[in-house]
Amino acid sequence: MKQRVVLLSSLIFFMIALLPGLALSQPKAKFEQPVLITSAGQSADVTIAGMLFKKANVQAKAIALAKATDLDGVKTLVVVAGFSSKGLGAAGISREQELARVKSLLAAAQEKKLKVVMLHIGGKARRGNQSDDFNKMAAEASSYLLVVKQGDEDQFFSKIAAEKKIPIDLVDKIADAVQPVGNAFAK
Amino acid sequence: MNRHHIMAVALLVAVALVCTLAAREFVSMYRPDEIIPGPGVKTVGALSKYLGNLIGTSSDASVYYLDSGKPGATVLVLGGTHPNEPAGFMTAVVLTEHVTVLEGKLIVIPQVCASGFTCTDPLEGYPQSYSVQSKSKVRTFRFGSRGSNPIAEWPDPLVFLQYPSGQQLSGNETRNLNRSYPGRSEGTVTERIAYAVMQLIDREKVDYAFDLHEAAPEIPIINAIVTHEKGKDIAASALFTLETENLQFALEMSPVNFHGLSHREWGDRSSVFPFLMETSNPIQGRLRGKTEEALILQGTDEKYKEAAHLGTMRITYELTGEPLARRVGRHLRGFQAILNASMEAAPEKRIVLQGLPTYEQMLERGVGAYLK
Numbered sequence: 001m002k003q004r005v006v007l008l009s010s011l012i013f014f015m016i017a018l019l020p021g022l023a024l025s026q027p028k029a030k031f032e033q034p035v036l037i038t039s040a041g042q043s044a045d046v047t048i049a050g051m052l053f054k055k056a057n058v059q060a061k062a063i064a065l066a067k068a069t070d071l072d073g074v075k076t077l078v079v080v081a082g083f084s085s086k087g088l089g090a091a092g093i094s095r096e097q098e099l100a101r102v103k104s105l106l107a108a109a110q111e112k113k114l115k116v117v118m119l120h121i122g123g124k125a126r127r128g129n130q131s132d133d134f135n136k137m138a139a140e141a142s143s144y145l146l147v148v149k150q151g152d153e154d155q156f157f158s159k160i161a162a163e164k165k166i167p168i169d170l171v172d173k174i175a176d177a178v179q180p181v182g183n184a185f186a187k
Numbered sequence: 188m189n190r191h192h193i194m195a196v197a198l199l200v201a202v203a204l205v206c207t208l209a210a211r212e213f214v215s216m217y218r219p220d221e222i223i224p225g226p227g228v229k230t231v232g233a234l235s236k237y238l239g240n241l242i243g244t245s246s247d248a249s250v251y252y253l254d255s256g257k258p259g260a261t262v263l264v265l266g267g268t269h270p271n272e273p274a275g276f277m278t279a280v281v282l283t284e285h286v287t288v289l290e291g292k293l294i295v296i297p298q299v300c301a302s303g304f305t306c307t308d309p310l311e312g313y314p315q316s317y318s319v320q321s322k323s324k325v326r327t328f329r330f331g332s333r334g335s336n337p338i339a340e341w342p343d344p345l346v347f348l349q350y351p352s353g354q355q356l357s358g359n360e361t362r363n364l365n366r367s368y369p370g371r372s373e374g375t376v377t378e379r380i381a382y383a384v385m386q387l388i389d390r391e392k393v394d395y396a397f398d399l400h401e402a403a404p405e406i407p408i409i410n411a412i413v414t415h416e417k418g419k420d421i422a423a424s425a426l427f428t429l430e431t432e433n434l435q436f437a438l439e440m441s442p443v444n445f446h447g448l449s450h451r452e453w454g455d456r457s458s459v460f461p462f463l464m465e466t467s468n469p470i471q472g473r474l475r476g477k478t479e480e481a482l483i484l485q486g487t488d489e490k491y492k493e494a495a496h497l498g499t500m501r502i503t504y505e506l507t508g509e510p511l512a513r514r515v516g517r518h519l520r521g522f523q524a525i526l527n528a529s530m531e532a533a534p535e536k537r538i539v540l541q542g543l544p545t546y547e548q549m550l551e552r553g554v555g556a557y558l559k
Contacts, residue, residue: 051423084439088442089444089445090442125411127501173430173431
């Protein structure tokens with residue numbers, strides 16, 4: 001009897017210990033490939049996201065300044081949110097022009113009934129006044145949010161997810177995002 | 188001799204004494220810092236090798252060549268582009284004094300803006316130097332200014348017209364090396380330094396070039412790697428590696444229309460892959476309190492601690508401070524990660540270093556443990 005109790009307790013303990021991992025590995029929604037990755041705010045995180053999708057074996061192309069016409073043949077739009085003044089300089093556009101581009105791209109995706117996924121992987125560096133307009137716009141238009149925890153210390157994304165009933169995964173670091181990306185886009 | 192005469196003589200003596208003491212302080216800033224070439228250094232040269240008219244000027248920097256004699260990549264590291272950013276300089280000194288190259292070639296210029304080490308910026312109250320206990324003795328290094336010494340390049344124009352872009356910047360930026368690339372051979376002193384660096388990159392066929400910086404904790408581009416578009420995949424790959432080691436770096440792209448910067452002009456005008464790295468340095472910040480040597484070395488500041496704690500503004504400041512060892516450790520680790528990523532991208536261009544301290548070793552033992 002004592003042996004059974006120990007065995008049962010161990011089993012329960014083991015399952016509880018596995019719960020967070022299971023929660024993360026359960027895809028909140030399924031998304032189709034091919035994927036177009038774009039930026040909202042022109043941070044270089046879009047390059048890192050491209051690498052992340054490659055590691056997750058998801059067919060994706062990254063166009064930092066994607067337009068509505070780039071959505072042809074695409075099944076899912078991934079928006080990497082976060083502002084970078086250097087990135088806007090590199091793109092040669094203003095913040096207002098970038099806001100307008102993202103707004104119009106999201107509208108086009110909605111019109112084409114494409115699902116949108118938001119990635120926020122830049123942590124605190126991609127938060128604050130300059131970034132949050134992009135973060136909010138992208139998050140509210142998305143069907144799934146994948147966020148590196150440091151960028152959600154004030155529950156900015158968690159609150160949007162709760163209000164809009166959008167599934168969200170929080171990961172400790174960028175490298176930890178490979179698995180949820182793989183799960184979300186699993187064929 | 189009446190009372191007035193005595194007073195006048197006393198006053199003259201006092202003025203002479205103050206002038207002598209001030210002159211000694213002034214001249215002491217021209218005494219070069221001791222950089223002791225390590226076992227990896229095969230040759231020591233000067234920047235004037237690449238532009239003759241720098242010979243004999245306070246802007247002629249020492250160049251250290253660490254050559255394995257085996258084929259591979261050629262890598263350039265610049266410290267002291269801004270001499271008030273000591274982690275960039277100290278990282279270059281650690282490379283010069285402690286590292287050996289097993290494959291490829293490493294060229295290090297620890298004080299590329301050499302005349303900037305001969306003064307500090309006015310009205311900042313910066314200490315003139317800081318000391319580090321090395322393996323053998325106490326080593327003292329100068330804390331310089333952001334740009335070239337105004338004496339080397341007087342006067343500043345009202346508006347700085349960047350060459351050749353014609354971009355307009357505030358006048359004092361004329362002495363900022365990181366606004367002066369590609370420079371010109373007969374330009375201002377700072378433009379000539381920039382020109383010499385460009386010549387070095389071309390003549391030595393540099394494959395990867397690093398410009399090491401620091402910035403105030405409230406500056407948005409911090410703990411970051413900035414690169415030209417051609418270096419973005421290498422930088423992103425390095426960033427991935429660094430992140431798995433819990434070292435977070437932001438990746439920033441070089442603005443196309445902001446001219447004069449190393450990561451823009453080196454990338455546009457040569458075959459080199461340029462990388463600029465930034466760490467968080469409280470002594471450069473506007474919120475800082477007491478401005479003294481300890482702030483350079485320990486990087487602890489009550490005002491930044493309070494600001495970080497309040498969280499009302501985005502600053503990059505660890506509550507335990509931003510010590511020099513951590514800042515140098517970040518530069519060294521970022522440097523190694525980028526080199527590793529570049530070797531993955533181009534395996535024929537190898538550079539193998541021996542004796543490069545890890546981030547953890549640097550934190551544990553401090554910078555001095557890697558100086559002679």
